Amino acid sequence: MKHSLWKSWEQNTISIGLSLKTDGHISRSPLQGRTMIGNSIYALLMANPVVDTYVSDRIYPVQAPQRDMGNLIIYGIAGTKPEETKQGPSKEDWVMVDIVVYSKDYDEMHTIAKAVREALDYQNGTIAGNEISNIVFEDYSDSWQTDRECYEGLLQFTVISKP
Structure with a gap:
């Protein structure tokens, strides 16, 4: 399975999710709303003053309306590995x-990305009802x-939590 960022304009949305690229086709993510971990991510992002300044409440799970052309954030679950x-x-x-x-704006995008990292990296505790052991920043790329x-x-994190 290859992890990737993808877009869907069929329903005037932009989305993120997992895809299998074995046959050249992209499959749609089954995640439609906020998950339990999604609630924690959303709460941490909404509490960050820099994110609030640049993005306000334009933080969406999995997809955002195409008509929303301002600064925005989309988040989604890319996969889960249970600790065996x-x-x-x-x-x-x-x-x-x-x-x-x-x-x-390129500089604003980087300012927001930095604020996202600061809002999430090494957070732990009970966040939006979820027991989070740690949130670890993994990777960043831009385009x-x-x-x-x-x-x-694109920022990638690993959230270590109780199921």
């Missing part, structure tokens, strides 16, 4: 989360998104 034990069910899950920042004519920054 010989004694029973997993006591911790390692959840891979993608967060994509969009902005018409130009031709269809929306804006910059995009």
Whole structure:
């Protein structure tokens, strides 16, 4: 399975998710609303003053309306790995989360991406009802998104939490 960022214009939305690229086709992510971990991500992002200044409430799970052309954030679950034990069910899950920042201005996109990292990296505790052991920043990349004519920054995190 290859992890990737993808867009869907069929329903005037932009989305993130997992895809299998074995046959050249992209499959749609089954995640439609906020998950339990999604609630924690959303709460942490909404509490960050820099994110609030640049994005306000334009933080969407999995997809955003195409008509929303301002600064915005999309987040989604890219995968989950249970922490295997010989004694029973997993006591911790390692959840891979993608967060994509969009902005018409390159410097603003980087400012928002930095704020996202600061809002999430090494957070722990009970956040929006979820027991989070740790959130770890994994990777960052940026690019130009031709269809929306804006910059995009992809941040990847691992959230270690109780299932």
